[in-house]
Structure formats: structure tokens, C-alpha cells
Amino acid sequence: MSRIIFWLALVFLVIFAVRSKIRAAQKRHQQQFRQPPQAQQPQPAPQPGQTYKARAAAQAANDAEVMLQCAHCGVFYPASETVQANGRDYCSAAHAALPSA
Numbered sequence: 001m002s003r004i005i006f007w008l009a010l011v012f013l014v015i016f017a018v019r020s021k022i023r024a025a026q027k028r029h030q031q032q033f034r035q036p037p038q039a040q041q042p043q044p045a046p047q048p049g050q051t052y053k054a055r056a057a058a059q060a061a062n063d064a065e066v067m068l069q070c071a072h073c074g075v076f077y078p079a080s081e082t083v084q085a086n087g088r089d090y091c092s093a094a095h096a097a098l099p100s101a
């Protein structure tokens, strides 16, 4: 019986060691490929009760850009590239110049 306990303890120790090694490697990898500070946008301070998942979702929402649909061709494009004509949004100057169907 004591042999089984010994082997179980050994297996758990090995699993724990491997997991901590993997975590350390992931941390190193993240630090290595982190964007330079000037490329990062200012981020809101994390709330004390906020979980990691909620923070990641807030970050993704922060980075996402609003998409608009072209009134001529119907394609979706970033709002920063919009061309407005006659109170409608277009994907390009060419589509804004075309008569709307």
C-alpha cells in the first residue's frame, strides 16, 4: 500500500514540476514578444474585482474598431476609412461618386 502512495506522490510531483516549467516558459514567451510601449494605447486601470477574462474582453473591445457597411456595395469596412456623401457612408470615393441604386 505504501508503494502505491509513493508512486502516486511521485507522479503528482512530476506533473506539478512540468506544469510550473510550462508556465515559466509561457511567461518568458509573452515578455519576449510584448509590443514596445509606444505602440500600446493607454489602457484603463483594472478594477479590483475584475477577473482576467473580463479584463481580456474589455481589452478586446477597446482594440476593436467600429465597422460600417457601404451604402453602394454592402461591404463592411473600418469606420476610420469612411467616405460620406449625401448623408450616407461609402467604402471608397469611387462608390460615393456612383449614383446610388
Ligand SMILES: [Zn+2]
Binding pocket: 070, 071, 072, 073, 074, 075, 090, 091, 092, 095
Ligand atoms: Zn462600396
